[in-house]
Each structure stands twice: as structure tokens, then as C-alpha cells.
Amino acid sequence: MEKAKISAYQLFTLLLLFELGSALVYTLANGAKQDAWMAVLMAMVGGFCLFFIHYRLYCYYPNLPPMEYMQMLLGPVLGKIIAFLFILYFMYVAATILRGFGEMLVISAYPATPIFFINALFILVIIYTVYKGIEVLSRTSEVLFFVVSLLAVSIFLLIILSGNINMDNLKPVFEEGVSPIIKTVFTDTLYFPFGQMIIFTMILPYVNERKKVKRTGLLAIGMSGFVLALITAMNISVLGIDRTTRSPFPFLTTIQMIELAGFLERLDVYFILLVTLTAFVKLSVFFYVTVLSVSHLFHVKHPSHLAYPLGMVVLFLSMAVASNWTEYNQEWFKVEYVYIDPLFQVILPIFLLIVAFFKNRKKAV
Amino acid sequence: MNRKWFFLLLLTINAFLLSGCWSKRELTDLSIVSAYALDLNEEGQYVATVQIVNPGSVAGGLQGGGGQSLAPIIVYSVTGDNLSDMDARITKTLSRTPYYAHTNLIIISDELAKEKGLLPILDELERDSEFRTSTTTIIIAKDTKAQNLIRTLTDMEKLPSLQLNKTLETAEKNLGENVTRHVHDVVNDILSTGKEPVITGFTLNGDPEQGKKMESLQLAELEVFPQADGLAVFKNGKLINWIHGETARGTLWVRNEIKMTITSINWKKEKKAIAYKVMRQKTKVSATITNGIPKISISTRAEGDIAEVKVPINLTDVHVIENIEKELEKDIKNEIEKAVRHAQKDKSDIFGFGEVVHRTDPKVWKKIEKEWDNSTFAELEVDVKVDALIRRTGLRNNSLHTTLKKEGE
Numbered sequence: 001m002e003k004a005k006i007s008a009y010q011l012f013t014l015l016l017l018f019e020l021g022s023a024l025v026y027t028l029a030n031g032a033k034q035d036a037w038m039a040v041l042m043a044m045v046g047g048f049c050l051f052f053i054h055y056r057l058y059c060y061y062p063n064l065p066p067m068e069y070m071q072m073l074l075g076p077v078l079g080k081i082i083a084f085l086f087i088l089y090f091m092y093v094a095a096t097i098l099r100g101f102g103e104m105l106v107i108s109a110y111p112a113t114p115i116f117f118i119n120a121l122f123i124l125v126i127i128y129t130v131y132k133g134i135e136v137l138s139r140t141s142e143v144l145f146f147v148v149s150l151l152a153v154s155i156f157l158l159i160i161l162s163g164n165i166n167m168d169n170l171k172p173v174f175e176e177g178v179s180p181i182i183k184t185v186f187t188d189t190l191y192f193p194f195g196q197m198i199i200f201t202m203i204l205p206y207v208n209e210r211k212k213v214k215r216t217g218l219l220a221i222g223m224s225g226f227v228l229a230l231i232t233a234m235n236i237s238v239l240g241i242d243r244t245t246r247s248p249f250p251f252l253t254t255i256q257m258i259e260l261a262g263f264l265e266r267l268d269v270y271f272i273l274l275v276t277l278t279a280f281v282k283l284s285v286f287f288y289v290t291v292l293s294v295s296h297l298f299h300v301k302h303p304s305h306l307a308y309p310l311g312m313v314v315l316f317l318s319m320a321v322a323s324n325w326t327e328y329n330q331e332w333f334k335v336e337y338v339y340i341d342p343l344f345q346v347i348l349p350i351f352l353l354i355v356a357f358f359k360n361r362k363k364a365v
Numbered sequence: 366m367n368r369k370w371f372f373l374l375l376l377t378i379n380a381f382l383l384s385g386c387w388s389k390r391e392l393t394d395l396s397i398v399s400a401y402a403l404d405l406n407e408e409g410q411y412v413a414t415v416q417i418v419n420p421g422s423v424a425g426g427l428q429g430g431g432g433q434s435l436a437p438i439i440v441y442s443v444t445g446d447n448l449s450d451m452d453a454r455i456t457k458t459l460s461r462t463p464y465y466a467h468t469n470l471i472i473i474s475d476e477l478a479k480e481k482g483l484l485p486i487l488d489e490l491e492r493d494s495e496f497r498t499s500t501t502t503i504i505i506a507k508d509t510k511a512q513n514l515i516r517t518l519t520d521m522e523k524l525p526s527l528q529l530n531k532t533l534e535t536a537e538k539n540l541g542e543n544v545t546r547h548v549h550d551v552v553n554d555i556l557s558t559g560k561e562p563v564i565t566g567f568t569l570n571g572d573p574e575q576g577k578k579m580e581s582l583q584l585a586e587l588e589v590f591p592q593a594d595g596l597a598v599f600k601n602g603k604l605i606n607w608i609h610g611e612t613a614r615g616t617l618w619v620r621n622e623i624k625m626t627i628t629s630i631n632w633k634k635e636k637k638a639i640a641y642k643v644m645r646q647k648t649k650v651s652a653t654i655t656n657g658i659p660k661i662s663i664s665t666r667a668e669g670d671i672a673e674v675k676v677p678i679n680l681t682d683v684h685v686i687e688n689i690e691k692e693l694e695k696d697i698k699n700e701i702e703k704a705v706r707h708a709q710k711d712k713s714d715i716f717g718f719g720e721v722v723h724r725t726d727p728k729v730w731k732k733i734e735k736e737w738d739n740s741t742f743a744e745l746e747v748d749v750k751v752d753a754l755i756r757r758t759g760l761r762n763n764s765l766h767t768t769l770k771k772e773g774e
Contacts, residue, residue, distance in 0.1 A: 110388065111388070117387075124375075168720070171724040175727040240553050242553070243549070243552070243553065256497065257499045257549070259500060
């Protein structure tokens with residue numbers, strides 16, 4: 001275990017930017033149509049529940065990272081297998097996020113640049129951050145939180161001032177009842193982005209203010225859920241439901257619609273900045289946890305030594321993960337949300353919690 | 366030591382990679398397309414015409430003179446079956462890569478809009494990251510080829526695309542019979558089952574062959590000039606009819622797109638005796654549904670001033686003002702009802718009544734959605750309520766006609 005400490009506020013900024021990263025880019029809760037913003041809020045409540053699961057486990061083992069207590073709970077063999085599966089999962093998700101980021105840049109701004117170069121440059125920065133450790137990453141996120149807030153507030157103001165918002169687009173509410181919203185929450189929005197906070201079980205042991213973890217976590221999830229719901233509602237109210245679902249990056253299209261005073265227009269760079277900064281935090285956290293998990297499982301003394309080789313793996317995995325944009329999207333909707341995410345984000349943590357509950361009860365008796 | 370060298374190497378590599386000149390394009394290698402026109406030829410193929418800014422001529426104005434000898438635009442045409450193909454093929458005649466990010470006008474010929482409709486061309490405009498669907502205006506060339514509009518030189522603005530755009534904007538702001546439609550508005554309206562688009566038409570007065578010559582601009586009164594003319598009504602993406610004058614304005618009243626306009630009413634046998642300038646208005650459309658049958662109510666609230674009076678009338682009397690308001694309300698109501706009847710005859714829901722019904726009662730909408738345009742909308746009961754308010758009477762209280770009449774008595 002790395003000897004590092006982060007504060008509750010740093011955890012807050014990390015978690016918030018983590019949740020926003022790459023979720024800003026895509027259409028969230030497509031299945032709920034114009035009620036998508038409600039689906040996001042519902043998924044946020046689901047996110048609270050998931051956080052409580054992680055938090056209970058953390059309360060049982062406040063000093064141990066999951067890779068270690070898994071082995072204590074399930075025995076060395078099964079524990080190691082599960083821990084290894086988790087590492088594969090983290091690495092796979094890190095690669096998909098990297099790929100998604102690269103695809104976004106190529107589609108929206110760099111049509112002639114090969115995606116490999118964009119991904120390589122991005123992963124290089126992230127390798128360097130992870131090499132420096134969690135403290136550096138947390139402090140970076142503190143600074144970025146300020147920048148992202150400033151960007152987000154100004155972009156919201158610009159969207160409102162440009163007069164593009166048409167609330168009628170959000171109506172009718174509950175067109176098909178509540179069932180499609182709930183279905184969307186459990187097949188889609190709960191896992192991305194909220195469920196991905198499973199990764200923070202690895203970060204929680206570093207927090208030096210134990211008592212504040214619960215409050216901070218809930219606050220960060222609540223705030224990110226609120227911001228994402230706001231952005232979703234804004235996209236739909238500006239673009240209408242049809243164009244929101246047909247755009248790969250609806251927020252980009254919403255920002256492109258801004259036209260103020262005849263010269264404030266073509267603010268695409270706002271979107272790219274916002275996405276790059278938040279995606280940087282998200283991918284750094286994912287990659288850091290991957291590196292850390294590997295070092296815990298295989299008892300590598302200096303986790304930072306793993307940053308370069310694993311970074312190369314993530315980079316090449318990101319290139320191999322899909323052969324085109326359509327395939328990439330299909331993988332999310334047909335594989336990740338259906339099989340992988342529920343397993344790693346919901347089922348396994350609940351299973352671990354149940355085992356931990358019984359083991360610790362025995363001890364108490 | 367080793368580490369230091371490695372770090373230095375990394376920095377050097379970054380210097381090459383981060384300098385941002387991967388797919389750089391120099392200004393001298395670009396031809397900036399300011400407008401794009403689409404026609405249909407006899408074989409049913411598309412003819413695309415691009416209007417390119419002539420850099421030498423437009424910038425020449427700064428140095429004084431020089432600009433007059435060269436045309437401010439260069440126009441090329443190409444024939445093809447889809448837009449991307451034509452964009453590629455046009456480079457056979459261009460020395461510089463066409464750049465579409467500044468294209469702020471797309472002209473479509475009425476022939477093309479009638480026969481093929483807008484649907485086949487909209488996808489490329491949306492998908493291409495260079496085109497800006499939110500700032501590109503779309504207009505229909507009425508009774509002329511779209512390429513004629515694009516190559517006609519104009520006097521006020523050097524760039525014809527700018528002239529057309531600004532003309533449209535001015536007419537929209539002052540007259541209220543035309544409306545600026547960006548590509549994304551049209552896409553939204555076409556896709557909605559409860560709304561159809563209207564797009565402004567432009568005609569060309571005079572001989573198109575003369576319009577492309579620089580000499581034609583040396584006259585005080587141009588012989589060839591474009592003019593905004595009517596609104597094109599669409600159904601299922603195809604142009605089906607044109608509306609003009611009061612019907613067009615009535616349509617825009619319902620769509621809540623009137624910015625400013627002049628309405629004149631008759632007063633005691635004198636035709637168009639009192640002119641009323643609408644300064645601002647708000648129109649709300651709502652639906653009530655009884656037994657599964659929707660009914661639409663339109664409520665308009667207009668605010669404005671008296672702009673002109675041709676009859677002796679006492680404008681200092683509140684009761685007179687109230688009477689004028691009543692007459693105005695009747696007049697505007699008439700206009701709106703006329704527009705609604707016209708659209709119902711065309712069976713094209715250009716007001717978005719269907720969307721209102723959808724928002725009000727999604728379940729009923731689901732049942733009537735399929736037959737909306739052809740039967741439900743055509744037989745829809747529409748109730749119009751107009752509230753016209755006269756706020757001020759301008760720089761004179763009573764008209765000179767009032768004084769004249771008193772002297773005559």
C-alpha cells in the first residue's frame with residue numbers, strides 16, 4: 001500500500017469529476033426519451049444505494065484495499081481469481097474510456113488525425129500522473145474542479161442567454177408511464193456513470209478523514225447526478241428528443257447551437273475542454289486503480305513501475321477493443337450494460353458484503 | 366543521468382506531436398464557400414452550384430478601388446447523385462479545397478423541393494462536421510433556378526449570400542411575412558409527426574444572364590435583383606403549395622414568429638385607414654380534448670402603436686382607442702383564421718398543432734397520429750382569440766385630418 005493521504009475535499013473533487021467525465025459526452029438514458037433527466041436522477045438514487053454497499057465494506061475493512069479483503073473473505077484461491085477478474089474489468093473499462101475519448105475527438109475536431117496518436121498522447125499524460133501517485137492526482141483534481149466549475153457555469157449561462165431552450169421539448173412528461181424510465185435506469189444509466197464508482201473502493205482507504213467519507217461520497221454523487229440531469233434536460237430542451245438521440249455527442253450539438261450577439265458562436269472548444277479535463281480525471285483514476293490492483297495482487301513493491309507497461313497495454317487494448325464506432329457503441333449496450341457491469345458493479349459487491357457481514361458477526365459473537 | 370536524457374527525449378517528441386499542425390490547412394489553400402445551391406436537371410440528377418468568395422475582390426475594398434473590376438464571387442456548378450459526391454467532384458474545377466464552415470445560405474430550387482423533397486439532402490448537411498446546421502439558412506428558389514439566385518450580383522452587400530440573408534432578416538423583422546429557417550429548424554419540423562416546415566421563397570426579377578455581369582451593378586435601379594416572396598408549405602418533406610401576403614403572416618402569427626409588423630384596418634368606408642404597428646406579440650396554442658377529439662385554441666396578445674391615420678378621428682378619447690382595438694382584433698383574427706383554413710385545405714400542419722396535442726394528451730395522440738394530417742387536422746375545430754393593445758399614438762396626439770375637419774365644419 002502506497003503511503004499517501006488525501007483529504008475528504010480531494011475525494012469530493014475526484015469523485016465528482018470522475019462521474020462527469022465521459023458521461024458529459026454521450027446521450028444518457030436514451031430509452032426514457034424526454035424523461036431522460038428523471039432517469040438520471042433515479043439512477044443517482046441507485047448510485048446512493050451502491051455507494052452504501054461500498055461504504056459498508058469500507059467500514060468493515062477501513063485500512064485494507066479490496067484486493068486484500070477479497071482474499072480474506074473468500075479464501076486465497078477464489079479471492080485471487082475474483083481480484084484478477086476485477087483487474088481485467090478495470091483495465092477493459094479504462095481502455096473503452098480511452099477509445100471513446102479518442103473517437104469523440106476524431107469525430108468532432110480532428111477528422112484527419114489517426115486515433116492512435118490521440119490515444120497515445122492522452123495515455124502518456126495519464127501514465128505520468130499515475131506514476132506520480134494518488135496525491136498528485138488528487139491535487140490536480142482540486143485545481144481542475146475549479147476550472148471545470150467555471151467552464152460549466154459559463155456554458156450554462158451562455159445556453160440560457162442564447163434563448164435556445166424550449167421547455168415544450170420536455171413534454172409530455174411520463175408519455176409511456178414510469179416503466180420505461182425504470183427499465184432504462186436498470187439497463188443503462190445506473191451502470192454508466194454511477195456504478196463505475198466501484199473503482200473508489202480502492203481509493204477510500206487513502207482518505208485521512210474517515211468520518212467525512214460517507215457525507216462526501218453522497219454529496220459528490222448527488223451533485224454529479226444533478227449536473228448530469230441538468231445537462232440531459234438542457235440537451236433535450238434545446239435539440240428536441242429526436243436530435244438528442246440521433247447525436248453521438250448531444251452536448252456538443254447543444255453548444256454549437258449557441259449564438260449570442262452575433263459573434264459568440266462556434267464554442268465547440270468549450271465542449272472539448274470540458275470533456276478533456278473530466279475524462280482526464282476519470283481515466284487517471286481508472287488507470288491508477290488498475291495499476292494499484294495489479295501491484296496488490298502480485299505483490300509488486302513499487303506500483304509506479306507498472307505505470308508504463310500497463311499504460312501500453314491499455315493503449316493497445318483501446319485500439320483493439322472495437323473495429324469501428326458502431327461496434328464500440330454496440331459493445332456498451334449489448335455486452336457491458338447487460339453482462340459485465342451488473343456483475344462487477346452490483347452482484348459481486350453485494351456478495352462480498354453478505355460474506356463480510358456473516359464473517360464479522362461470527363467474530364463479534 | 367539516464368532518466369534525464371529519457372525525459373529530454375520525451376519533451377522533444379512532444380514538441381513535434383503537440384504543435385497542432387497535423388491536418389493544417391492554410392487560408393491560401395481554401396476556397397470559402399458562402400452559399401450552396403441545389404437544382405434538378407432533366408435527367409433527375411442534382412446540380413450543385415457553389416458560390417465562392419473571391420478573396421482578391423472582397424479584400425480590395427480596403428485599399429480603395431480595385432474591387433470593382435473583379436466580381437466578388439466565383440461560381441461553379443457540378444452534376445451528381447448525392448451531395449458528398451458532388452462536393453468531391455467540384456474540386457476538378459477548383460484550385461483550392463472548398464471549405465463549407467462559412468456557408469450560411471442553402472438555396473433549393475422549387476422543382477427539386479417538389480419532386481424529390483428535402484429529405485434526400487438533409488442527412489449530409491447534418492452529418493458533415495463542417496456545415497453548421499444552426500447558422501445555415503435554407504431558402505427556396507421560387508419560379509427560377511437556384512443557381513440563378515446564387516450567381517446574381519447584388520449592390521448593397523458585395524456577397525449575394527449576405528444580401529439574401531440580410532434581406533430575409535430585415536423582412537422578417539419589419540414585415541413578418543417571411544421567416545429565417547436554419548437547417549436544424551427544418552430537420553426538427555420534418556421529423557415531428559405533428560408539425561410541418563415552412564420555408565421562405567426568393568424569386569429573381571429580371572434576366573438571370575444579365576445579373577451575373579459586373580456592369581449590371583452600375584445602374585441606380587438594378588434590372589436584376591432577388592426578392593423574398595412567400596412561404597413554401599411542405600408536407601412529408603415535399604413542397605406542396607405557396608402562401609403569400611396575409612395568409613403567410615397569419616401562419617407566422619400562429620407559429621409565434623411575428624417580430625414586428627404593420628396591420629391596417631378600414632374605418633368608415635376609408636380603406637386601410639388606420640395603420641397599427643405591432644411592436645411585440647405572444648401567441649399561445651393550447652389543445653383541449655373531449656371524447657378523444659382535439660380542439661385547438663389560439664390566443665394572441667399583440668402590443669403596439671398607432672403608426673398612421675388617414676381619417677379624422679379623436680385619438681385622445683379612450684373609447685375611440687378601444688374601438689380601434691376591437692377592429693384590429695377582428696382583423697388579426699380574420700388573418701389567422703384564413704391561414705388556418707388554408708393549411709387545413711392543404712392538409713399540412715404547419716402550425717405544430719399535432720405537437721400541442723401530443724404534449725397535452727400523449728395517449729389520444731397515439732391513436733390519431735397516423736391519420737392526423739389527412740383527416741383529423743383538416744377537420745380540426747380551431748378557436749382564435751386575439752387581444753390587441755394600443756399603447757401609444759406616436760409623436761402627435763390627434764391627426765392633422767382632425768384639425769382639417771374642424772376647420773371645414
